[in-house]
Amino acid sequence: MQVFSSVRDPLVTGGKTVGDVSHDISRHVENKPPRSWWLAFAISLVVLCYGLYCVCTVLWNGIGVWGLNKTVGWAWDITNFVWWVGIGHAGTLISAILLLFRQKWRMSINRAAEAMTIFAVICAATFPLIHMGRLWLGFYWALPLPNAFGSLWANFNSPLLWDVFAISTYFTVSLVFWYIGLIPDFATIRDRAVAQGSMVRAQIYNAMSFGWQGGAKTWMRYEAVALILAGLSTPLVLSVHTIVSMDFATSVIPGWHTTIFPPYFVAGAIFSGFAMVLTLLLITRVVFKLEDYITIYHIELMNIIIIVTGSVVGIAYITELFISWYSGVEYEGYAFYNRVQGPYAWSYWSMMTCNVISPQLFWIKKIRTSIVATFVLSIVVNIGMWFERFVIIVTSLHRDYVPSSWTYFHPTMYDIGEYLFTFGLFFTAFLLFAKFFPVINMAEVKSIVKTDSEKVSH
């Protein structure tokens, strides 16, 4: 017997029954997509094709076509890499950490957020791969395979190698976690296809569901698997951006050599990830008419997480400034003085405005429960988070120790084109997911729809 609080509002509105959940979510897979979907898909494909042209040019000519110079050897590529990896933190955080905390509101949003995670990590991975220049040799450089190109084994002392392991493990485990959740829902679509007489669809979704039946014993094992995957993913998701931050923090460049980087990067990652989840879900819920499943309450809770992580990031920025002065190290002090006052001050202040000031607007209930305001601010936050990485990377590099090497970084069309490539890839993949996969975890939502008093029978 379960007893439900009459104080809490239901997580799914509109008086939905278990059968309504199957119908409302599966019908997007069964029906032809709306016109707005086709429009978005066409635009994404065009962007993807243009980006692919730029990527091929880079591969053909080498990364000399980027705007890098001998002082600024890392710029947009690594900025975009860190930005995408950061975005990829929300999905597993929602499905793993919120599962461990028994936050049931995660159930309507975890599927789409995990899909976003997987696509974002793929986008992130393209940047270091292309930056290798000859990426077909990347296996020898990045994986511990015996080779004859110098050192016999990969260097396990290098944070860049830790990154290879962290990102690929994160991608694999997130993919498995996401897919395990999809299996029962694919079976629902299969059985609906059988009932509708569409045997081809039934065969395809049966293969994807691995012949799922939903027996009590299987469900019991399934829940054990989900709980342990959540337990494994929780330290994993925190480790990924920690290790990404060590790419910088273990170096001796002023502005990078900072011990607060790991927690500061993780908070920033969750911050930008939730912003991207909001951007995508606000569109998805309108296009697929899911307002009863992704309610204002869900949006408000995500906005609260944005206030918390945005404030952590803000405190980290101020701490960095304070320590650079308090340490008395002149290089460290100059690096930060240059951020605030130097030729890249415009990017520093864009970052401060977007990341520190704008999320504080969510303290006002009217703003955090407004769909338009949330949508705009979610995009502002991700612009800010891009600038954060740009500020950390380019501003710390462009003033070298020797003033004769001081320089300024200008991106070329190939820097921009490759960034566009990942946008095209991300949105194409997300749109295909939204059409062919159930965008909401039906099995989990079914377990919470009947939170009304009629349920308490004894």
Added chain:
Amino acid sequence: MNADKNFLVGVFNDEVVLLDGIQKVRTSGLKIHEVFSPFPVHGIDDALGLKRSRLPRAAFLFGLTGTTLALTMQIWMLGYDWPMIIGGKNFASLPPFIPVTFELTVLLSALGMVATFMIVSDLKPYKWPRQFDIRSTDDKHVMAIDLALNSGKSKDEIARILRDAGASEVNEKNFE
């Protein structure tokens, strides 16, 4: 009559009725073949008397394998096979090996456990399951009773027990 061929299938509309029904069916002495639900029903494992899953142990053992493998690999490669001075550190110093060790522990633990789950639950892409009632992935809970294993009772008697236990329909299902 052969086992695993002829079934009576009770269809339940609600999981609370189902949990109650399982108790009633079991006290009446019937053996339940399996119960199929569209979502995980809490308490159903106790009601059916299922033992706790041993998958956590599998996950732990796979994780341990990952830890051992990662440490052995790194210490052997950089400490013994081709030692090199990198930043004046020891050849095989433990702290820089921790990140990769952690990642491989998680990776092997997750993949090993999921593979075990797939194997023990007989989940594979080329299998079309025996479906007792296709509504069991939509909104119905379905209880299957193997007639051969409950030969002490007549079909009508079993149907009556299922109805008394709260089943909204009782259907017959025969597999070739």
